[in-house]
Amino acid sequence: MAKILVIDDEEAFREGLIETLVDLGAEAEGALGVNAALSMIDKKKFDVIFIDYRMPGIDGLEGIKRIQAKDGSKNTALVMITAFLDSQNTIAAMKLGAFDHLTKPVSRADIKRILDKLGSNVPPQARAPANLPDRADPYALVGNSPELREVLKLIGRLSSHDSSVLISGETGTGKELVARAIHRNSERASAPFLAINCAAIPENLLESELFGHVKGSFTGASHDRKGSFQMAEGGTLLLDEIGDMPLSLQAKLLRTLQEKEITPLGSNKSIKINVRFLAATHQNLKDMIAKKEFREDLYYRLNVVDIRLPALRERSSDLPLLARHFLDQSLLEKALPQKQFTPRALAKLSSHTWPGNIRELKNVIERASVVSNGPWIDEEDIRFLMERETRTPLQESLDLPSAIAQLEKAYILRALKEAAGNRSEAARKLGIQRQLLYTKIKEYRIDS
Known part of the structure; x- marks a missing residue:
C-alpha cells in the first residue's frame, strides 16, 4: 500500500484529495504547509508527496527543494499541484525532479493515472535547478492546455x-x-x-x-x-x-x-x-x-x-493566451498604447482553423494591432481573416495560356495564404522547387 502525503493550505481540497487516495487503496495523510510536512517526513517515509504550488510562506518549488534535501526522501515521487498554471512553473517543477504536474481541479482519473504509473516503477529523476527565461521573453512557450503541458514536462525532464x-x-x-x-x-x-x-x-x-x-x-x-x-x-x-x-x-x-x-x-x-x-x-x-x-x-x-508539437487547432484553449501574448509583444515593439480584444474578436479568432498555426496567429494579431483604432480590437479589425476566398472566375475570352496563368496565380496565392507567407512551405504545398515559386511570384507580381 502506497504511503502518500498531501501538502496544501486549502483544507477542503486537501481532505478531498486524501479521501480519493484512500478510496483508491492508498494510505494518505495531510499537512497544512511545508514546515509541518518536513516534521512528518522526519518521522515517516512517504512513497508519494502531492504539494501545492502557491502556499503562504514556503511555496511548492522551494518545498520540493527542501524535501529532496532530506536523506529519506531520495526516492519519493513528488507531484506538483497548482491552480495558477503557466509554462514556466511546469518546466521548473519537472527540472527539480517532480514526477508529474497537475492543475486544479484534480480529477480521480488524474490521481489513478499517477498511482498506476508509480505501480509500474517509473522512477523520478533528480535534476539541478537553473534560471528560467523571463515570461516576457519573445521565445516563451505560452499556454496551459494539456497538450502543451505534456511538451513542457518533457522539456523539464530533458534538462539534465x-x-x-x-x-x-x-x-x-x-x-x-x-x-x-x-x-x-x-x-x-x-x-x-x-x-x-x-x-x-x-x-x-x-x-x-x-x-x-x-x-x-x-x-x-x-x-x-x-x-x-x-x-x-x-x-x-x-x-x-x-x-x-x-x-x-x-x-x-x-x-x-x-x-x-x-x-x-x-x-x-x-x-x-x-x-x-x-x-x-x-x-x-x-x-x-x-x-x-x-x-x-x-x-x-x-x-x-x-x-x-500539437497544431493550434488541437490546443484551441490556448488561443486567448497566445493572442494576448502576441498583442503585448506587438504593442511593445511598435510603441503603441494598450489595447484589448472584445469578446466578439476572440470568438472570431477561435472559430478559425489556423492552417498556419501559431505563426499565422502571430501575423494576424500584429496586423490587427496596427489597423485597429482606439483601445479595442473588434471583429471588424480581423474580418480579413474570415473572409471566404473568392474564386476568380475564368474569363470566357481568355486564350488557353492566359487561363492557365490565371489559375496558376490563384493556386500560388492560396498556397502562400495557407503557409502564412512562408515561401518554402508554399513551394512544398504546390509540389514545386522554391526557385520556381520565386520566379512565378515575380512573374505574377504577387506580394506575399
Missing part, C-alpha cells in the same frame, strides 16, 4: 540529459521555440544556440554552412570559415526542416553524430566537437525512409527522444 531530440509538428507550431526552451533549461544554457533551416539554404552551400571550409576548397573560398557545428561549440545546434537535407549530406551528418567530429569542406583533418544536436521537421520521416528519401540509420540516431 544531452540526448539528441527530434521535434516534429506542422509548419508554424513553434518547433524552434521548443528547441530554444530545451537549450535554455539545460546545462549548456550559457553557450551558443544556433538554428539552421535546411530548406532555406541552397544545397550547394549547405555543407559549407554546417561543416565549414578551408581556403581554396571551392571557387570563392578566399579564407577559412568555421561552420555551424564549430560556432555552436559547447552549446546546441538545431537543424530545422531536417527532411530537406540532401541524402549525400545525411551520410556526413550521421558520421558527425557518431564520431563527435567534423571535417571541413576541402580539408582532410578532423576536428572534435562538443555540441548538443536537435532536429525539427514538419514531414513524416518514416514515409520518406520508405521512399528512400531519408536515411533510416540517421532517423534512429536523431530520434533518441521525440517531441511532437
Whole structure:
C-alpha cells in the first residue's frame, strides 16, 4: 500500500484529495504547509508527496527543494499541484525532479493515472535547478492546455540529459521555440544556440554552412570559415526542416553524430566537437525512409527522444493566451498604447482553423494591432481573416495560356495564404522547387 502525503493550505481540497487516495487503496495523510510536512517526513517515509504550488510562506518549488534535501526522501515521487498554471512553473517543477504536474481541479482519473504509473516503477529523476527565461521573453512557450503541458514536462525532464531530440509538428507550431526552451533549461544554457533551416539554404552551400571550409576548397573560398557545428561549440545546434537535407549530406551528418567530429569542406583533418544536436521537421520521416528519401540509420540516431508539437487547432484553449501574448509583444515593439480584444474578436479568432498555426496567429494579431483604432480590437479589425476566398472566375475570352496563368496565380496565392507567407512551405504545398515559386511570384507580381 502506497504511503502518500498531501501538502496544501486549502483544507477542503486537501481532505478531498486524501479521501480519493484512500478510496483508491492508498494510505494518505495531510499537512497544512511545508514546515509541518518536513516534521512528518522526519518521522515517516512517504512513497508519494502531492504539494501545492502557491502556499503562504514556503511555496511548492522551494518545498520540493527542501524535501529532496532530506536523506529519506531520495526516492519519493513528488507531484506538483497548482491552480495558477503557466509554462514556466511546469518546466521548473519537472527540472527539480517532480514526477508529474497537475492543475486544479484534480480529477480521480488524474490521481489513478499517477498511482498506476508509480505501480509500474517509473522512477523520478533528480535534476539541478537553473534560471528560467523571463515570461516576457519573445521565445516563451505560452499556454496551459494539456497538450502543451505534456511538451513542457518533457522539456523539464530533458534538462539534465544531452540526448539528441527530434521535434516534429506542422509548419508554424513553434518547433524552434521548443528547441530554444530545451537549450535554455539545460546545462549548456550559457553557450551558443544556433538554428539552421535546411530548406532555406541552397544545397550547394549547405555543407559549407554546417561543416565549414578551408581556403581554396571551392571557387570563392578566399579564407577559412568555421561552420555551424564549430560556432555552436559547447552549446546546441538545431537543424530545422531536417527532411530537406540532401541524402549525400545525411551520410556526413550521421558520421558527425557518431564520431563527435567534423571535417571541413576541402580539408582532410578532423576536428572534435562538443555540441548538443536537435532536429525539427514538419514531414513524416518514416514515409520518406520508405521512399528512400531519408536515411533510416540517421532517423534512429536523431530520434533518441521525440517531441511532437500539437497544431493550434488541437490546443484551441490556448488561443486567448497566445493572442494576448502576441498583442503585448506587438504593442511593445511598435510603441503603441494598450489595447484589448472584445469578446466578439476572440470568438472570431477561435472559430478559425489556423492552417498556419501559431505563426499565422502571430501575423494576424500584429496586423490587427496596427489597423485597429482606439483601445479595442473588434471583429471588424480581423474580418480579413474570415473572409471566404473568392474564386476568380475564368474569363470566357481568355486564350488557353492566359487561363492557365490565371489559375496558376490563384493556386500560388492560396498556397502562400495557407503557409502564412512562408515561401518554402508554399513551394512544398504546390509540389514545386522554391526557385520556381520565386520566379512565378515575380512573374505574377504577387506580394506575399
